[in-house]
Amino acid sequence: RAFNFNAGPSALPLEVLEKAQKELVNFNNSGMSIMEMSHRSKDYEAVHNDAIARLKSLYSIPDNYEVLFLQGGGSLQFTMVPMNLLKEGQTASYILTGSWSEKAWKEAKLLGITKEAASTKGNAYRNIPALDDIQFSDTDAYVHLTSNNTIFGTQWKDFPLTGNVPLVADMSSDILSKPIDVSSFGIIYAGAQKNLGPSGVTIVIIRKDLLENAKTDIPTILKYSTHADSNSLYNTPPTFGIYMLGEVLKWVEEKGGLQAIEKNNEEKAKLIYDVIDNSNGFYTGHASNESRSLMNITFRVADEELEKQFLAEAKEAGFVGLNGHRSVGGCRASTYNAVPYETCKALADFMIAFQNKNH
Numbered sequence: 350r351a352f353n354f355n356a357g358p359s360a361l362p363l364e365v366l367e368k369a370q371k372e373l374v375n376f377n378n379s380g381m382s383i384m385e386m387s388h389r390s391k392d393y394e395a396v397h398n399d400a401i402a403r404l405k406s407l408y409s410i411p412d413n414y415e416v417l418f419l420q421g422g423g424s425l426q427f428t429m430v431p432m433n434l435l436k437e438g439q440t441a442s443y444i445l446t447g448s449w450s451e452k453a454w455k456e457a458k459l460l461g462i463t464k465e466a467a468s469t470k471g472n473a474y475r476n477i478p479a480l481d482d483i484q485f486s487d488t489d490a491y492v493h494l495t496s497n498n499t500i501f502g503t504q505w506k507d508f509p510l511t512g513n514v515p516l517v518a519d520m521s522s523d524i525l526s527k528p529i530d531v532s533s534f535g536i537i538y539a540g541a542q543k544n545l546g547p548s549g550v551t552i553v554i555i556r557k558d559l560l561e562n563a564k565t566d567i568p569t570i571l572k573y574s575t576h577a578d579s580n581s582l583y584n585t586p587p588t589f590g591i592y593m594l595g596e597v598l599k600w601v602e603e604k605g606g607l608q609a610i611e612k613n614n615e616e617k618a619k620l621i622y623d624v625i626d627n628s629n630g631f632y633t634g635h636a637s638n639e640s641r642s643l644m645n646i647t648f649r650v651a652d653e654e655l656e657k658q659f660l661a662e663a664k665e666a667g668f669v670g671l672n673g674h675r676s677v678g679g680c681r682a683s684t685y686n687a688v689p690y691e692t693c694k695a696l697a698d699f700m701i702a703f704q705n706k707n708h
């Protein structure tokens with residue numbers, strides 16, 4: 350197996366891939382692949398409902414929330430959130446912590462009145478804003494944030510308390526990486542391709558009152574209520590992706606649930622952050638220490654030529670996906686749930702050896 354640090358799509362658990370491989374051409378003794386089955390069949394519906402139930406159980410999702418399986422990625426949610434929630438005469442507040450929150454805000458601006466609740470752009474998005482610096486009003490339709498900033502490598506540790514104003518979170522890059530109190534959010538959305546499974550399915554966890562009070566004069570397929578009313582079977586869902594999501598959820602359960610996953614993620618990230626911190630400036634992290642992400646570790650090598658050499662030698666040694674996002678450069682190691690501890694240890698060892706050779 351490659352040492353896969355891709356930011357997304359990213360590594361999947363080997364056990365899940367192997368099980369899927371075994372079942373690929375003959376699911377449940379049907380003589381068919383799950384991909385070949387009707388989405389209205391009993392076999393498929395069992396897989397679909399099982400995935401919803403497992404997600405509810407892992408996160409202890411309260412009964413006043415719906416779990417939806419949609420398509421269109423995190424990016425379509427940038428549009429669906431304001432389309433459903435932002436009514437005429439209302440405002441929505443956006444917390445800017447990186448490129449993805451900027452993109453979410455850009456879409457909302459096309460659909461209604463928005464405000465900046467806080468931004469760390471002036472600090473090159475090295476940190477998450479202090480909770481006291483977040484400004485919104487009691488009458489806002491919602492406050493939007495990005496819980497993990499995939500490109501800059503920062504992550505929220507504590508979320509703002511928004512009272513009656515629904516908090517909407519794009520959790521595309523840290524969903525399922527740690528326990529979360531779902532009841533503090535109005536909507537949580539995430540594309541699957543980092544921690545949940547292959548790309549193609551997007552999960553939305555939405556409080557039921559937001560479904561009931563949503564705008565009605567929008568296209569049917571873009572209404573959350575359409576999907577809630579049909580158990581996410583309004584049209585053909587991405588059946589294979591949902592099957593894989595179910596298998597990933599079983600894998601998380603087998604690993605001991607979200608608390609155990611979080612502990613493992615902390616240990617993995619620490620291996621690499623420790624190398625950066627102990628390198629006497631040979632490696633420098635992009636994120637401020639208190640805002641560091643456990644999912645995307647962003648760093649630079651002391652000089653540009655050495656950085657190129659680092660990335661080239663790492664590639665040669667079998668490490669995949671260590672180039673930073675094309676918009677910011679540098680290096681990035683994405684240590685999502687499925688990246689094994691040993692893979693992170695191999696990278697930490699490689700970084701130390703590279704420094705020893707070149708400092």
Ligand code: PLP
Nearest residue numbers: 357422423424449499521522540
């Ligand atoms: N939000 C975050 C935090 C992301 O990291 C990404 C993609 O990497 C997106 C949204 C966009 O997701 P998609 O490609 O599924 O539309």
